[in-house]
Amino acid sequence: MSAAAAVSVLLTVLSALVSIGVLVVAIRRTRREPRRLSNGFWLLAGSLLTLQLAAGIGVPGAGLLQGLLVLLVVGAPVLIDVVAVFLIINGVIMLRRERRSAANALSLLAGLALLALSLSPFVLLLGAPVWLIAALLFAGLAAAYVGFVFVGFLLYSWLYPRLVRGRPARWVVVLGSGLIDGDRVPPLLAGRIAAGQAAYTERGAQLMIMSGGQGHDETVPEARAMAAWATAQGADPGRLAVEDRSRTTEENLRFTAELIARTPPAGSEVAAATRSPGARIPHWLDRLLGGPVAPDPAEGLIVTSDYHVLRAAILARRLGVPAQASGARTARYYWPSAMLREFVALLVGRRRLHLVLGGLLALPLPLLLLLAQLR
Numbered sequence: 550m551s552a553a554a555a556v557s558v559l560l561t562v563l564s565a566l567v568s569i570g571v572l573v574v575a576i577r578r579t580r581r582e583p584r585r586l587s588n589g590f591w592l593l594a595g596s597l598l599t600l601q602l603a604a605g606i607g608v609p610g611a612g613l614l615q616g617l618l619v620l621l622v623v624g625a626p627v628l629i630d631v632v633a634v635f636l637i638i639n640g641v642i643m644l645r646r647e648r649r650s651a652a653n654a655l656s657l658l659a660g661l662a663l664l665a666l667s668l669s670p671f672v673l674l675l676g677a678p679v680w681l682i683a684a685l686l687f688a689g690l691a692a693a694y695v696g697f698v699f700v701g702f703l704l705y706s707w708l709y710p711r712l713v714r715g716r717p718a719r720w721v722v723v724l725g726s727g728l729i730d731g732d733r734v735p736p737l738l739a740g741r742i743a744a745g746q747a748a749y750t751e752r753g754a755q756l757m758i759m760s761g762g763q764g765h766d767e768t769v770p771e772a773r774a775m776a777a778w779a780t781a782q783g784a785d786p787g788r789l790a791v792e793d794r795s796r797t798t799e800e801n802l803r804f805t806a807e808l809i810a811r812t813p814p815a816g817s818e819v820a821a822a823t824r825s826p827g828a829r830i831p832h833w834l835d836r837l838l839g840g841p842v843a844p845d846p847a848e849g850l851i852v853t854s855d856y857h858v859l860r861a862a863i864l865a866r867r868l869g870v871p872a873q874a875s876g877a878r879t880a881r882y883y884w885p886s887a888m889l890r891e892f893v894a895l896l897v898g899r900r901r902l903h904l905v906l907g908g909l910l911a912l913p914l915p916l917l918l919l920l921a922q923l924r
Contacts, residue, residue, distance in 0.1 A: 568599045568602045569599070571595040572598070572599055579712065584865065584866040585866065589702065590701045592708075593700075593704065630663075636656045637664070639656045639657075639882065642882050655893070666689065666692055669685045682918065686915045690910055691911040702859070702895065705859065706891075713874075713875070715752070716752070717752050720809060721752070721852060722758040722851055723741050723760065723775060725795075726853075727767075731766060737880075738771075740877040742782075743782070744876070755814030756789075756812075757784065758808065759775035759779065760792040760805050761793065761795060772792055773791055776791050790812065798857075798861060802851070802861075805870070806868070806870045809849070848871045848872060849870075849871065850872060850873055850874070857891060858876040859891070
């Protein structure tokens, strides 16, 4: 074997070790604790590295998938314009169908920002000053970082509910979302309650909790209106509890945890543990990937709208509340703006981390450009 061939084999082996190592770490982390957004980035990195390795060694179909990814990257400017137009249209629909607010205008604002960003390269053709070029470069790199995080957020928001589907729960809490006319349950909240009732039956729960305080424009606490609605739909009032002090998702979870500590669900039996994904694979591989994880005997389930599931789960983990999360479907027109709102909330919650990482990506090149101009 020639020296060049030996080096090529060595590089392939090292690439395989790195790819498989990252993928194994990603799967182990996800199986052990699915309520982490960082799982999505580990899984994405592991999948891309493995795909690159498969294409490099000639696995059938891997090259085609890699080509599609390259096509997506090359066509990104066109894709950005398409997404921008979609967000603008969705924003207009949101403002027409919902009350006018900054939160409901998020998709419109995001679409306008993306459109402005996609048109910014044309400024360079007009002989823009260096400081403006540096500013546009910074904005583009910062947007690329936010876009990467957003893609990871979207992918893991889709994956997380499927990872915890069917896990048993001793209790189910349904999060409130506001009443209409001061005391009536709106369709969005009715969907949450119905999903909570279904989960209560399917997952063998012993207690269902309605959680939500009284807003300034409401005549009764949300939780009490929710309990009345659930009872009218056939829920057992003897298995219903009310948490009517909370005003935020964090308070929903804190006060629910306190309520459960005072009045634990009746019975101590938990449904048979659901084996984690991949439980039918060989035992040695199952152990390598973290092994089947039995659910916490006190684990509960948070039921909210589908766009809110991942943030509720992440918050539950941060607060030490033993609960996974599940979602009720939301109207299609409402979903994009709601997902953007959830993403912004997650960014703000870890703003220091994202400012540091985004700055490390976006600042060096613009600074070098400005320094070169000064010289």
